[in-house]
Amino acid sequence: MQNLLIKNGKVLLFKNDDVVIENKDILVQNGEIEKIENNINYEDAYVINAKDKIVMPGLINTHAHIPMSIFRVSTEGCSLYKWLHEKIWPIEDKLTKEDIYYASMLSFVEMISTGTTCINDQYFMPEEIRKAANNLKVRAVLTRPLIDTDGSLDTKIQEFREFYETRDKQNDLITYTVSPHGLYTCSGKCLQKAADLAKEYNLPVHVHFLESIDEISDIQKMHGMSASKVLKKYFDGIHTILAHSVKLNDEDISMLKTMDCGIAHNPVSNLMLGCKIADTTKYLKEGLNVALRNRWARLWKQLRYV
Ligand SMILES: [Zn+2]
The missing domain is CATH 2.30.40.10 (Urease, subunit C, domain 1)
Structure with missing residues (x-):
């Protein structure tokens, strides 16, 4: 070297x-x-x-969907759920491997140009993202996300295993998480399988958590308990990266303080989708670990948890 x-x-x-x-x-x-x-x-x-x-040290983007920069103009006038259901998921169904590869190359180049050298990602067809990351020599934390709204959990778990097991063990620039999409898109069975995989491979978990107001009641309906209790039930003792965490109440904060977790704060995304901004000042005062997406945080040492 x-x-x-x-x-x-x-x-x-x-x-x-x-x-x-x-x-x-x-x-x-x-x-x-x-x-x-x-x-x-x-x-x-x-x-x-x-x-x-x-x-200075490179910036770390603690929550990304790397190829999605090609969709960045699609949020106009949308809430999170409307954006996902009416815009993003239908478009994503049409993406090819080639689309994912070149969209990833574009995103990596943009991130490198702003000093971001490590990206924690959650997106499908991760082999293409890994290929792009290897070509550009960026540090990336990759996964094959799990979701079971369409009944394909076993297929997705198999895809995760194949992706992880075909990794280059000599390449320490690429590391991995287990990533259930969110508590409102994953059943208890899916979350349990995610926790089992994380323990089997000794990997952290990366999950969307209380990004929008609608999730609070949806998670309660789906799991019969509050979001933070669901999190504790499945991921206690596993290092967990919580994307967004905009809607934490005092009970959630108290619960998170008992867990090994960090919050990936996403203010730009949260404002674009009308979710408001997480009260990170309060979270930090309460002793929670908070990192910024695409921006450099005051607490550099804490950013390094990914
Ligand atoms: Zn996200």
Whole structure:
């Protein structure tokens, strides 16, 4: 692996739990940061002159549907349910492998251009997303999502197994989650199978959680208990990434504090679909772990949980 010397950058550093920016050089050897000092000289390295540029860790997008950037104009005037049922799911039925591959390439290029180097994803035909991620050498957390609204749970579990078991074990840029789509789209059987898979493969869970107001009553009807109780029932003891978490009440917050979970905050998506914005100030004060989607959070160390 080629050594790298980044010269003259404004380097973002953590000191005593604070963020400071200092003019430094950085030497990277064998893929690891060896030195952050003034005036490093090292001949056997590719040199980048970062004058007038910030040098910082890559951003982590903690909840994405990577190929969906090609649908980003489709949310106009839609609530979440209307958007999914009337626009997204019918279009997705028509997507080909080639569509997914090129849409993923486009999304990765866009994310790289804004400094995002790791993406936690949840989308189907993940082999195509993995191929695109490998081509562009981005870090990605991938899955084959599980959903059983159409009675195809066993097929989806089999697709997940095949996807996971055909991974390149030497490639540490790509890691995996088990990902039931949401508590309102997955039956108890589906959630139990997801939990079993997560334990079998020792993987985290990535799930949509209380994104919209409609979910609260739908989850209660489907599972006979509140969303946070459903979460606790199936995923207690499993590291779980909760996408959105806009509608948490005090009981939900108390329940999440007893679990190993983190919230992926998605303010832009939530506003586009009229879900309002999660009260992340309160969540953080309560001690919950919150990360941002596509933006850099104050708590960089906490972002690294994916
Ligand atoms: Zn999502």
